[in-house]
Amino acid sequence: MFVGAVGAGKTSLIHVLQNDCQKVQKTQSIIFTDGAIDTPGEYAQIPRFYSALLITAVESSIVVIVQDATDLKTTLPPGFAGIFTRKVVGVVTKIDALGAEREKARNRLFQVGVKDPIFFVSAHTREGIDVFMDYLMKGGVHNE
Numbered sequence: 001m002f003v004g005a006v007g008a009g010k011t012s013l014i015h016v017l018q019n020d021c022q023k024v025q026k027t028q029s030i031i032f033t034d035g036a037i038d039t040p041g042e043y044a045q046i047p048r049f050y051s052a053l054l055i056t057a058v059e060s061s062i063v064v065i066v067q068d069a070t071d072l073k074t075t076l077p078p079g080f081a082g083i084f085t086r087k088v089v090g091v092v093t094k095i096d097a098l099g100a101e102r103e104k105a106r107n108r109l110f111q112v113g114v115k116d117p118i119f120f121v122s123a124h125t126r127e128g129i130d131v132f133m134d135y136l137m138k139g140g141v142h143n144e
């Protein structure tokens with residue numbers, strides 16, 4: 001399940017992981033797609049939606065918290081990652097973009113309560129995508 005602020009790049013990342021070339025549109029509701037759950041950014045930014053995220057996370061094996069490397073202003077609350085009862089990993093997106101701040105973005109994820117591993121990717125150039133995909137396929141899966 002992919003969670004993160006509005007415009008962080010969740011849908012773009014899911015599309016590239018799924019080799020889906022469709023144009024990305026704003027996510028309006030929680031969407032179950034082939035192996036991934038996409039969520040609207042508002043659900044992570046507005047506390048009254050948290051319960052929906054928590055319930056949906058139960059259907060997932062891993063929660064991916066997505067942080068935009070170019071938008072350090074829009075942040076999730078400190079410790080947000082801790083609400084999930086699933087394995088949580090972090091992904092910094094848009095590392096191709098002018099003004100991308102990888103280290104600051106990583107620190108934002110730490111503040112949100114994400115621990116290592118944190119991946120750095122671009123949905124546009126595909127940088128870092130194979131490493132992240134490999135992780136999801138091998139070690140990322142939460143075993144019960």
Ligand SMILES: Nc1nc2c(ncn2[C@@H]2O[C@H](COP(=O)(O)OP(=O)(O)OP(=O)(O)O)[C@@H](O)[C@H]2O)c(=O)[nH]1
Pocket residue numbers: 004005006007008009010011012013024025026027028039040041042093094095096097121122123124125
């Ligand atoms: N440069 C660059 N832009 C990106 C990248 N990933 C996404 N974007 C752009 O960021 C914008 C938002 O991307 P989305 O994938 O819709 O973001 P989202 O997190 O799904 O947003 P919501 O559905 O509103 O929560 C789009 O204009 C994308 O083209 C990337 O890796 N690099």
Ligand SMILES: [Mg+2]
Pocket residue numbers: 010011012025026027038039040041
């Ligand atoms: Mg989206």
